[in-house]
Amino acid sequence: MQDNKKAFYFLLIPVLLWLVMLIILPHVDLFFSSFKPNSGEDTYTLENYLIFFQDKIYWSTFLYTTAYAIGVTLLAFIVSFPVAFYLVKVISPKHAAFLMLMLLIPLWIGELVTIYGWVILLGDKGAINESLIFLGIIDTPITMLYTNFSMIIGLLYMSMLFMIIPIMTTLESLDDAQIEAASDLGASKFTIFKSIVIPHSMPGIINGSIIVFMLVIGDYLAPNILGGKSSLWFTEQIYNQFLSTFNWNQGAAFGFLLLIISSATIWAALRLSGQKLEKVEN
Amino acid sequence: MSNILEIKDMSKFFDDFTAADSVNLSVKEGEFVSILGPSGCGKTTLLRIVAGFLEESRGEVLIKGKNMKSVSPENRPVNIVFQSLALFPMMNVYENVAFGLKRKKLNKQEIEKEVLSMLERVGLQGFEKKKINELSGGQKQRVAIARSLVMKPSILLLDEPLSALDRKLREHMKVELKELQREIGTTFIYITHDQSEALVMSDRVAVMNKGFLEQVDTPQNLYRNPKTAFVAGFVGENNRFEIVRKEDKEIITKSGMRISRPCLEFTPDVMYIRPEAFMLEPSKDMEDIAVMEAEIKTILFDGANTKMSVLVDSREEVLIALQQNAKFQTLKEGDVIKIGVAYDNIKCYKE
Known part of the structure; x- marks a missing residue:
């Protein structure tokens, strides 16, 4: 018993070190600097936070980012659910393992490389436009790159897997007999999905939605590289504060606002959908 | 009485495996027929073909004289009680039993009347609001049976529904199931590998081995005059x-x-x-x-x-x-x- 306790504390050390040094300390530091004025005086002020609400460009960018993040999360669900269902319930486990591997590969390559992959695909002289022109379907290239469309594609592509996996996990625990029983009782395919499959996978859907929403709202590369002039992402504002105007205190305040408001959005979404966070963890 | 179910020279092949081999079986209305066989003998395949989840490779399946080929499960006048029961855990007892009736587009009052009278019949009055995971094994069993019976199927198919229960409860449910069947008069087709379940409950038992029906007879005849060596060795x-x-x-x-x-x-x-x-x-x-x-x-x-x-x-x-x-x-x-x-x-x- 005593030995067990010792082992417990011993193993806790790396976790605590990680948490304290890499997560808590930097956040505490940022938290304090977010209340310091840019002039360098040693006082505390709410100025950095007020600027966010006073200057339209900041809060409108934030609203824009949140709206798009919610939209991308919804799209990720719509695209991922059939994929997860197909992998778990339709094809044999052997084939599913292979396809799962295919889904994982982009993750190994890294986000930057996959995003440049999309640049190559979607550009005016990219693979898609060139083939469409070659096939005679279009005469002039369709502008896809540097638009909201390409940005959404990029965000979707890098976050989809994090929706697929939690949904797959919940679907795996769904007894096929329940689907058959519903069908036996006269339910149409749509009803089976609506009243059996979706409710059963709800924890996975919520789980995946939280991860995707957080990933998307905090992403920098896809909006920056694939997005157009109008695709202003809030992370770019934070980036600018830190690295263009060197206003670290302002950047810290924006960082905290992003954390607080996105957490609040998730809380509100959970409330609205009648789900509980504890249920998600199971 | 007419035959409610008729299986004529029906076979089912999976690649090079024969799951059902020229099966012939007629079931009269109101009969309790068991299909008894060791695991892997094809009895579940037979049940799934009658229910419509699998399609026969050869021969035909007639329910009330109508060929069931290419009729989907939701359109067949049969219902299944699954081995795992397959109750819907996200719904309460009432919603589970009402599930099929809602699909039939009955109005609310009718659904309520049917569900409540069915729950009373299986001895679960007052359980409407209970969650599925709050029920005991025997109660879950009854909900599953009620959920199927409330649809008023021509045939109720039961796929080893007692196998998950402990022995004492199983003995009790055997008697209860038989009495319930006699009371409501629905045709029951009961799949089992447990000969005691088959002999106690059934009017007739079909003994199945390697996809083939060895003998279809009353429990007494099966016991006294087994027609084949397999039946003699398997029953009793x-x-x-x-x-x-x-x-x-x-x-x-x-x-x-x-x-x-x-x-x-x-x-x-x-x-x-x-x-x-x-x-x-x-x-x-x-x-x-x-x-x-x-x-x-x-x-x-x-x-x-x-x-x-x-x-x-x-x-x-x-x-x-x-x-x-x-x-x-x-x-x-x-x-x-x-x-x-x-x-x-x-x-x-x-x-």
């Missing part, structure tokens, strides 16, 4: 003897036991005698019985099911039922006794 307990030759009205088994006068018409490959068919110390004036001398090897005491293993002709080991009455209670290991068996109770088969 039995002693199996392999036969080597026949010699002047005597049959000689592989280990050398001689038994007089059974199976006069042909030389069988195997012979079966039930443990309870043996008489101990038969009186001398009894006719048409084969009498042998046996030495008691071991007594396997199990209350009313007590058996003993005896050695006949010092060679063949035979299992004999031992009644726990005053006459034979004193028998002990090593005793030599006379045992007799009526010729009628010796069953011979070609294999």
